[in-house]
Amino acid sequence: MKKWVKHNKIFLTGTLLALIFPIILNFVLFSGTSRFAFGNGNTWLNFWGSYSGSLISAAVAYFIASSQVKNVKKQMDRQLEDDLLRDKFNRTIDQLPALISLEEELTNAVNGMLLAESNRDFLLKEFKDLTEEESYQIKYNEKYFRETNLKYIDKVERTDLQVEIMEDLRFYDRFRSAISMEVPDYKELETLYSKLNSVNDMDEKLLIQHHILRLETEKDHLKSLKKDIWEQFFDNEILEKTQNTLSKLEEEIHTTKKLIDKPDINLLRELLANN
Template identity: 30%
Template structure:
């Protein structure tokens, strides 16, 4: 289906081609009052007139096509430049995610070790079923200092070409930032205030998401996706065009 502008062009061409027939059956076949000139002069005039119109129309079509092609080339060049310029941000974000993954493994290992301590030392001589709730609270309430993500990590994501990947990385960084901040908080059991209550609740919420949300698998998947995107950029730099996903 032709676009609106294209339909107008075809209509104009059709009118130009049909007009001689209409002109012949009106002005040339009959004597029309007020029309000056014989048939030959009118045919000569019409030939010059229609030739000028057709030339102008052809020039318009050519110019329009060239402008459109130039715009498409500029947009393609801009997309290519933006695509390959994201490479440093992709690499730095991948390094950041790998750091987060190792820290999460450390946190999970620390908690597993503490659970083992509770079961074999703290409650060694007790019926563990009677202390299941206490163990659940204790295992998620421990404080642990982990490395926080760099302050500019979120800014790096602005360079990503893949919007879906950007959203996923932002979502994980938000979780990780909250997780590290909550784990670092030391609960004041003797004088617990609103801040203590908030951060203890935050620890339990985030540990629950960690356990039930397959966070480690999510980070691994993000690292794999970043590796794929890095390879696509390298291919683009070699070939001069953006490869398909």
Template identity: 30%
Template sequence: MINIKNKKFWFTTVAVLAAPAILNFTIFQFTTPWTYGDGDEWLSFWGSYSGGLISAYVAYFIANSQIKKQVKIDQYTNYVSQLPALMRIQMELKRYLTDIKEVQKKRSYNVTKFSSSGEFNRIEDEKTLEALVQAEADSKRYEIRTFDPNLFNVLEKIEDTELHLKLISCFQFYEDFSSIIVTDIEILEERKTKVIDKLILKGESLDMCYVNDEVERIDSEMLHLLSKRDDVWKTFDDENMLDKFEIVLLEVMNEIENIKRAKDTPSQA
């Protein structure tokens, strides 16, 4: 790529174009053993050479100008083509944000309910009591809209890398969050109770190894679910995900407005 702002470029250009004049004022003014042809022939050669060089420069500048124009057109086209994807993302973010707020509202209600239930009255330490109440509320099942994995494909159209990464973070959290808090741990507890009841009723007629394995498997599944649920709620609180979703939604809305303005004034895009 020729850089016309580079001093070497202009030095070389001047040197090549000045060569015929220099030759005319030097060796072609004298007859020397190493001079082949007369001055007119050499000047004709250098005239053709410099003319070809100028033509090459002109062709390059025209081509370079066309390439730059095409790059701007492509950038503008890619920029405005994000609009449908951003509109879809905005719609889904609003839905997810509404669902998260509703879950948070129910979670707060459960905290209040368990605090006033008297179930934990025997706990004297205030911090321990608060932690137990919160853990009980977080262990409950909450209804929430499931995540649409096709949204990750929609994200590929987003040009802004920083916004792209923020959206991936939000959607990845929501996918994990929504898949975990909808799982009902009470169903696992009921299955475990049924296995134990069956053992009590049928006694020795049951395969004890099978029963023990089944109980251990259910216990392991319950612990795993509780652990994952603790993790997503911890992320929700520590990273202030509710505010994060609202900030990202605002950025998406701003980007949509910027693209709409760019479409109205394409010459300024």
């Protein structure tokens, strides 16, 4: 009742004023003392009849119009919901090939990281004198990353899943690239240092020093790159994060296949609410 009164406050106020106004007018003009009062009791009785009839007609018209507007709004809302559900259904179905391709790529990433971590642990266990720092510099063979599969990410309906897949695959690409590099022993540096001590010509000395500096910088950069990527891998628990993303992706694939096999309106509404 309170809700109805709140939504019809203007109508109720107008009705109340319309009812009170003739009463006030009657007391002011039809009191028998006012020279501005016209007509007798029958005249005012007829006025009241036509006036109240007009009010009732206006009220009925108002409620009919209000009801029609509400019904039209409900129909439009229902139509909009149906259109959204239909669009959501089509886009959800269309994403299945992309999901399967990304699942394959993410599985390769997980397996690649598991293999690299396992190989590193094996080397640390077998070679007792091998330090953590040295283990970062070893070359580990990794699976090839197909960057072309990243184009499928835009097909994924869930934005949060899109972001997670992108982050995980991008990291794996950098991880794979870094740990697959082999840090050269740079025997050339030993030769250059020996040569530097035996050369007297200043111009030639400068050239050798420049060459040594370039090789040392390259070596330090490569070692730092490999160390940093391994530290990110462990500190940010990348393997566990990627496995979690893969689980979410597999769940999305299962839901999509379920919709294809048996479209469910409630499941569609749930998907629409989550996105």
